Amino acid sequence: MWSVVNRRPVRGGLLSAAVAGSLVLGATGCGGEKDKGGVPDDYKVVAGTQLCGGNAVSPDAAKALKMITGSSRFEASGEEYSVEQAATVLATMYNAPGSRRGDVCRIYTPLGTPDFDLRVTWRHVDPDATGSPASKFTMLKMGEQTLAAADKAYVQFGCKSDKVAGTSEVGHLEVGVERWGMPTEPEGNVEALKDAYATVAHSFSLAMAKELGCTDNGGLPANPVPEPA
Numbered sequence: 001m002w003s004v005v006n007r008r009p010v011r012g013g014l015l016s017a018a019v020a021g022s023l024v025l026g027a028t029g030c031g032g033e034k035d036k037g038g039v040p041d042d043y044k045v046v047a048g049t050q051l052c053g054g055n056a057v058s059p060d061a062a063k064a065l066k067m068i069t070g071s072s073r074f075e076a077s078g079e080e081y082s083v084e085q086a087a088t089v090l091a092t093m094y095n096a097p098g099s100r101r102g103d104v105c106r107i108y109t110p111l112g113t114p115d116f117d118l119r120v121t122w123r124h125v126d127p128d129a130t131g132s133p134a135s136k137f138t139m140l141k142m143g144e145q146t147l148a149a150a151d152k153a154y155v156q157f158g159c160k161s162d163k164v165a166g167t168s169e170v171g172h173l174e175v176g177v178e179r180w181g182m183p184t185e186p187e188g189n190v191e192a193l194k195d196a197y198a199t200v201a202h203s204f205s206l207a208m209a210k211e212l213g214c215t216d217n218g219g220l221p222a223n224p225v226p227e228p229a
Contacts (some may be wrong), residue, residue: 044076045110052105053082060224061203064196069116071109081105087211090122091163094171100124104175104204117180120204125156127172138194139229142202143220150186152178153197155205157218164212175205195226
């Protein structure tokens with residue numbers, strides 16, 4: 001059975017564990033070499049294009065991440081966070097009862113910079129569901145439906161693949177990118193932020209469609225199209 005692994009950022013989880021571990025080792029006299037400043041030895045900072053397995057963030061999406069976060073460098077993703085892993089989990093869980101969503105990746109700004117937490121997720125969607133999006137969203141011309149706001153974006157696409165619903169059916173999937181834990185309204189150019197979130201969501205959606213082997217890449221364009229539908 002597959003499970004979705006949640007990774008807390010180093011600043012909130014691994015760093016605390018490393019500090020606690022060093023205290024325990026020091027107290028018992030069994031300590032090895034301590035991490036400088038309490039930061040794990042394997043802590044790395046990477047460019048946007050190296051995040052989430054290295055094939056999820058396009059150069060355009062990396063620029064969009066800088067627009068969103070103010071940073072061009074990020075904490076390296078954990079091994080469990082990659083499009084390849086997410087696609088494997090999705091394909092395995094697709095027909096399992098109640099298994100309709102999961103993580104793709106989480107993106108954090110480096111230690112010593114303002115906290116920023118982006119979460120990338122996937123879920124199955126019902127194409128026949130009715131309802132209107134909230135007023136803060138703009139609908140864009142990508143896939144079956146793309147919704148972009150100043151703090152999140154969702155791209156829905158149809159996937160015909162042996163890995164999902166089989167070649168005779170189309171699985172309807174949505175990839176979302178959302179700023180997590182933000183207590184106030186986003187600041188800055190709202191339209192530019194909408195375009196940036198849509199660009200990042202498109203990049204992850206296209207990478208997922210390719211990894212799943214969706215026919216015609218799920219109908220997604222090769223490049224983001226931030227034009228209102």
